[in-house]
Amino acid sequence: FFFCCRFQTMSSVLRGMSRSNPLLHRISRRYITDRSFRLANVGDLAVAQEFKDQVAPEHFVTFAHTADIAKRDLSKQLVIDLSHEQGYKRGHIKGSINLPLEKFDFCRLVDTYGGIMQDEVYSVFKSLGVNNDTSEIILYDNSGLLACRLWFVLRYFGFQNVRILNGGWRAWLRAGLPVDEKETVPITASSLDLKPKRDNIITKPTQMIFDHEHETSQIIDTRRPEAYQTYHIPRAINVPSKSLMQDGEFASVKTIRDICQSKKLNVEDGSSIIYSSKGLTSSVGYFCLSMAGVDGVSVYDQGIYNWVSNFENKLDPTIAEHLQR
Numbered sequence: 001f002f003f004c005c006r007f008q009t010m011s012s013v014l015r016g017m018s019r020s021n022p023l024l025h026r027i028s029r030r031y032i033t034d035r036s037f038r039l040a041n042v043g044d045l046a047v048a049q050e051f052k053d054q055v056a057p058e059h060f061v062t063f064a065h066t067a068d069i070a071k072r073d074l075s076k077q078l079v080i081d082l083s084h085e086q087g088y089k090r091g092h093i094k095g096s097i098n099l100p101l102e103k104f105d106f107c108r109l110v111d112t113y114g115g116i117m118q119d120e121v122y123s124v125f126k127s128l129g130v131n132n133d134t135s136e137i138i139l140y141d142n143s144g145l146l147a148c149r150l151w152f153v154l155r156y157f158g159f160q161n162v163r164i165l166n167g168g169w170r171a172w173l174r175a176g177l178p179v180d181e182k183e184t185v186p187i188t189a190s191s192l193d194l195k196p197k198r199d200n201i202i203t204k205p206t207q208m209i210f211d212h213e214h215e216t217s218q219i220i221d222t223r224r225p226e227a228y229q230t231y232h233i234p235r236a237i238n239v240p241s242k243s244l245m246q247d248g249e250f251a252s253v254k255t256i257r258d259i260c261q262s263k264k265l266n267v268e269d270g271s272s273i274i275y276s277s278k279g280l281t282s283s284v285g286y287f288c289l290s291m292a293g294v295d296g297v298s299v300y301d302q303g304i305y306n307w308v309s310n311f312e313n314k315l316d317p318t319i320a321e322h323l324q325r
Contacts (some may be wrong), residue, residue: 033293034253036063038151040138040163042175046074047094051177059175063166072135072161080128082141082150083169091179093140093172097128097186101146106153107279110202110301121157122194131189140165140172144248145241145280152283152299156202158195164287168248201286203273203300205310211273218265218272222281223304233275233307237263241281244288256292271296275303 042048042059079096081088088098101107104124109115130137137154139147139162147164154162165171173179203211211217212233221228221236228238243259244251251259260267272289274297276282282299289297300306 033257035291035293036253037069038163038287038291039063039166039250041166042171042177044069044163045079045093045138045165046077047079048175048177049074055175055177059171069136074135076133076135077138078128078130078134078136079138079140079165080150081169082139082146087142089181089183091181093169094178094180094182095184096140096180097184099124099128099150106146106150109279110153110156111197112302116153118157118194118197121153122192125159126189126192127186129186129189131192134161134189136161136163138163138165140168140248142169142248144168144245144250145284147248148245148283148287149280152201152286156198158197160195164250166248166250170248201298203298205300205302205306208273208300208307209311216271218270220265220272220274220285221304222274222276222285227277231304231308233304236275237265239263239265239285241276241284245284250288250291253292256288257294260289260292260294267292267294271298273298273300275300275307277304279303 041063042055043052048055079093081092081096081098082100083092083098084100085098085102088100092098104120106116111117137159139150141147144164147168151162151164167174212219212235215235219233219236221232221238222241222244223232223238224240224242225238228236228240232238239259244256257267265272267289272294274282274285274289276285279299279301282301282303286297286299
């Protein structure tokens with residue numbers, strides 16, 4: 001435990017050095033302010049290609065996609081539906097594979113005791129047919145919350161070329177595309193090599209202590225305003241997830257950056273730590289800031305409950321009750 005704490009604190013020091021040293025920061029930055037290629041429209045789905053002449057053009061507007069995306073093999077694309085099993089059976093995008101929380105609870109804490117570990121992620125996605133030849137994975141649900149959470153989990157565990165369907169299932173229906181009720185049975189992949197974990201996108205409790213005490217990071221609370229007003233981590237700035245994404249529809253890159261700047265958040269330099277209560281809205285915040293080209297962002301995955309249990313000796317009973325809701 002002592003070694004773990006020392007290691008985490010040292011990583012916080014190194015992160016702080018890169019923040020305070022403009023040269024190190026410039027070297028690490030990619031200078032890409034529009035990463036909306038992490039979103040997909042219905043027109044980006046392989047199964048939608050045959051309907052392009054039957055659907056209004058606005059449903060096929062692309063984002064700021066890179067040349068790499070244009071060259072991806074659509075025949076090796078994998079679409080994952082995150083509905084519960086009964087919802088999937090009532091209707092889904094043709095060819096999509098169902099991954100309900102009952103099969104893989106990706107809302108658990110990441111890379112911690114009792115939480116999501118790499119071996120489990122490897123096993124689940126290999127069973128879904130994800131292999132070294134998969135060109136990209138596209139996630140969708142009804143609200144966008146689950147898609148953002150799984151996107152974050154996969155990013156942490158080294159997956160690449162994962163996108164979220166903007167508007168989710170509703171976007172597919174609005175486009176007038178066919179609803180399929182036939183289950184797609186995945187074929188387990190024979191090979192899947194994962195990249196190294198992106199440890200820097202999660203802030204552990206010991207790192208949170210260091211960053212908070214030394215004020216080396218901006219702290220962003222993505223919960224509802226009323227939850228934020230009831231109790232929040234000191235110095236935290238409230239950016240409700242609904243201002244960035246609502247009903248699966250994501251705000252534009254410009255809007256996201258404007259919202260952050262209106263909250264006096266520095267989107268050009270420095271670092272930010274995002275937290276929520278259960279890891280859902282913080283994942284929305286992480287995805288949106290990432291899409292808007294904001295670097296140096298990490299998620300305090302254990303969130304407000306961990307903060308309260310570790311750093312508050314006694315809370316007002318009313319606040320304690322509210323946090324348990």
